[in-house]
Amino acid sequence: MSHPLSEIITRRLDENENKDPHARTTITNAEAVEIRAELNRMHAEQQVPEIPNVGYIDQHRIDDPSQVFVFCVKDASVFRADDLVRPGYSCEVMLVSAIVKSSNMIVVCRGYGATKRTELKDGMKLKIIGNISTENRFGSGASQ
Numbered sequence: 001m002s003h004p005l006s007e008i009i010t011r012r013l014d015e016n017e018n019k020d021p022h023a024r025t026t027i028t029n030a031e032a033v034e035i036r037a038e039l040n041r042m043h044a045e046q047q048v049p050e051i052p053n054v055g056y057i058d059q060h061r062i063d064d065p066s067q068v069f070v071f072c073v074k075d076a077s078v079f080r081a082d083d084l085v086r087p088g089y090s091c092e093v094m095l096v097s098a099i100v101k102s103s104n105m106i107v108v109c110r111g112y113g114a115t116k117r118t119e120l121k122d123g124m125k126l127k128i129i130g131n132i133s134t135e136n137r138f139g140s141g142a143s144q
Contacts, residue, residue: 052078055085055126058104065119069108073126076104084130090118095132 055078059071073079076099083096085108093115098107111117 053128055079055128057087057120057122057124057126060122062120062122065121066117067110068120069110070105071108071120072103072105074104076101076106079106079128080131082132083128084112084132086127086129087118087120088124091115092118093129094126 055076056074057071058074062068062071079085079096079099081096081099085094085096086092087094092110093112095109095112096106097109099105100107
């Protein structure tokens with residue numbers, strides 16, 4: 001099965017070629033806007049459920065907030081292994097290395113990517129900003 005975007009572009013180029021076989025084979029900005037609108041319509045029709053990208057720390061006592069590597073969250077089902085998580089509004093990125101869904105706990109690697117650790121607090125928002133498995137699959141431009 002081909003990608004919907006390539007199907008739409010191919011169809012548009014074929015339509016242009018049928019009108020004039022010597023016509024250009026590029027897409028104008030106006031056509032790109034129409035293609036994006038058509039893709040959005042197709043996406044809306046599929047009714048794809050949104051994947052939650054936010055969790056919250058649920059640990060009332062944190063002895064050393066800059067060193068903790070295992071802690072409770074309100075809902076561990078939000079997280080997947082290899083998620084990259086940003087706590088609160090900090091610059092720190094943490095890598096989720098394991099999840100214990102039955103007890104709503106996650107194990108993280110703090111300061112991922114040489115980011116500075118922040119102090120974790122009960123109720124702090126944990127925003128999922130990506131997943132390294134996905135990043136590696138689509139390529140980041142770096143050689144592996």
